[in-house]
Amino acid sequence: xxxxxxxxxxxxxPEGAIASLNCTYSDRGSQSFFWYRxxxxxxxxxxMFIYSNGDKEDGRFTAQLNKASQYVSLLIRDSQPxxxxxxxxxxxxxxxxxxxxxxRLFVKx
Amino acid sequence: xxxxxxxxxxxxxxxxxxxAFWCNPISGHATLYWYxxxxxxxxxxxIQFQNNGVVDDSQLPKDRFSAERLKGVDSTLKIQPAKxxxxxxxxxxxxxxxxxxxxxRHEQYFGPGTRLTVT
Numbered sequence: 001x002x003x004x005x006x007x008x009x010x011x012x013x014p015e016g017a018i019a020s021l022n023c024t025y026s027d028r029g030s031q032s033f034f035w036y037r038x039x040x041x042x043x044x045x046x047x048m049f050i051y052s053n054g055d056k057e058d059g060r061f062t063a064q065l066n067k068a069s070q071y072v073s074l075l076i077r078d079s080q081p082x083x084x085x086x087x088x089x090x091x092x093x094x095x096x097x098x099x100x101x102x103x104r105l106f107v108k109x
Numbered sequence: 110x111x112x113x114x115x116x117x118x119x120x121x122x123x124x125x126x127x128x129a130f131w132c133n134p135i136s137g138h139a140t141l142y143w144y145x146x147x148x149x150x151x152x153x154x155x156i157q158f159q160n161n162g163v164v165d166d167s168q169l170p171k172d173r174f175s176a177e178r179l180k181g182v183d184s185t186l187k188i189q190p191a192k193x194x195x196x197x198x199x200x201x202x203x204x205x206x207x208x209x210x211x212x213x214r215h216e217q218y219f220g221p222g223t224r225l226t227v228t
Contacts, residue, residue, distance in 0.1 A: 004151075034216055043200055043219035044152065088151055090217075095140075095164050095206065097217070099151035 001026055004091050006100035014108050019076040021103050023089030026070070032092040033065055033072045038102065039085045047087070048074065079107045111135065113220035115201050121226045127189035130223045134182070134203030140164070141178055142217060143186050144200040152200055158184065191227045198222045 005024045013019045021035075032051050036044035050056045050063040050072065062075040072091075076083055086102040114133040122128050134141050140159050144152035155174065156166040160181040169176070173192070178184040188195055200222045206215040 008149075043222050045219070046216045049216055095157065095159070097142075097154070099144075099153075101149075101151040 002100075003027060003098045004089055004100040006087075006089050006103045008101060009104040010106050011103055012106045012108060013079050015079060015081060017079050017107075019079045019083065019105055019107070021074040021076070021087050021089075021105065022071060023073065023091075023100055024071045025089075025091045025098075027091065027093055028067075028070065030067075030070075030091045030093045033063070034090040034092070034097075035061075035063060035072075035074045036088040036090060036099075037085045038088055044088055076105075079105075081107045081109045083107050113201055113203050113218055115199075115220035115223055117223055118221060119224050119226075121228065122191055124193055124227055125190040127187065128191055128225065129188075130186045130199050130201075130225075132184045132186070132201030132220060134184070134201070135218055138203035138205055138218075139181075140204045140206045140215075141184050142200075142202040142204070143176055143184070144202065146198045146200055146222070148197075155186070155199075188225075191225075193227050196225060196227045198224050 034049045035047040037047050038044045048063045050065045056063045060077045064073045084107050086104050088102045089100040143155045146152045155169045156176045157164040158178040161178050176186045201220045202217040204215045204217045
């Protein structure tokens with residue numbers, strides 16, 4: 001079992017729809033959870049972070065964390081073609097951060 | 110605020126040659142990371158420094174890879190000799206993170222990366 005698992009995709013959604021990206025992790029002691037966006041040929045950039053169970057909203061993005069079920073998700077509302085990228089889930093415990101392999105999202109105009 | 114700087118941006122070498130990458134983190138960031146990202150995969154941590162000490166190098170192929178962070182600022186990553194499977198993007202990132210003492214809540218800021226092709 002991988003420490004951080006993501007569906008590789010591609011996940012294809014029409015413009016204006018909600019894109020739902022999921023991530024599961026194996027370490028129950030994980031403390032912090034990050035979503036990074038990576039455009040093709042570019043480096044990762046932070047989208048959102050979440051530490052506590054529940055939802056956290058920032059503009060069109062909502063991160064959801066369920067520590068009991070060991071999953072974290074990212075919802076993108078009103079998806080735009082510019083959201084087409086790979087979304088990396090990162091899970092942190094203490095000083096150690098582990099990245100998932102990423103989910104490719106394609107938003108069709 | 111200046112971001113993480115890396116050089117070179119691209120490098121093509123033949124197998125068995127050596128190569129070095131340089132990284133200058135964001136000013137004041139105590140923690141510096143080197144990642145290897147192979148196409149279609151997530152970043153894989155090679156080595157993590159906190160100031161000039163190594164925090165984690167468990168996935169660094171120490172027979173061919175080495176890294177240093179003198180004076181707790183700039184860092185270099187070297188590969189000698191290179192293999193075909195080393196072809197990847199090498200990402201440097203930095204963070205204010207001090208591990209458990211800072212609650213582990215700091216995100217990483219990535220540099221533009223160095224794309225290495227080994228032929």
